[in-house]
Amino acid sequence: MALFRFTKTPKHQRFSYKPRYWNPDKEDLERRVAAAEDNKGVSPEAMKYRIGTSMRRSYRMGKHQRSSFNWRYNLLLVGIIATLVFVSYYILTVYLPEIKEFLR
Numbered sequence: 001m002a003l004f005r006f007t008k009t010p011k012h013q014r015f016s017y018k019p020r021y022w023n024p025d026k027e028d029l030e031r032r033v034a035a036a037e038d039n040k041g042v043s044p045e046a047m048k049y050r051i052g053t054s055m056r057r058s059y060r061m062g063k064h065q066r067s068s069f070n071w072r073y074n075l076l077l078v079g080i081i082a083t084l085v086f087v088s089y090y091i092l093t094v095y096l097p098e099i100k101e102f103l104r
Contacts, residue, residue, distance in 0.1 A: 035053065
């Protein structure tokens with residue numbers, strides 16, 4: 001066998017490409033706009049696709065966004081309940097004596 005070689009065996013080439021800038025939000029927006037243009041029809045398949053993509057997107061929504069949405073919803077719910085309690089209290093204090101007198 002050959003103990004000495006006159007040429008070197010080439011080593012494998014390495015490829016390291018580092019992009020300068022990548023905006024995932026812009027890429028997602030472009031992908032959604034292209035999909036919307038493709039599925040503008042009123043066909044059932046287009047509707048299924050739109051519903052499915054919106055459900056997937058909402059599921060992938062970040063935890064922070066979900067918690068802020070929950071916070072807003074809970075705050076609105078507390079406000080509505082407080083308003084109903086105050087209105088009920090007002091109605092009972094003002095009109096309950098009249099209702100009692102009417103029923104006697």
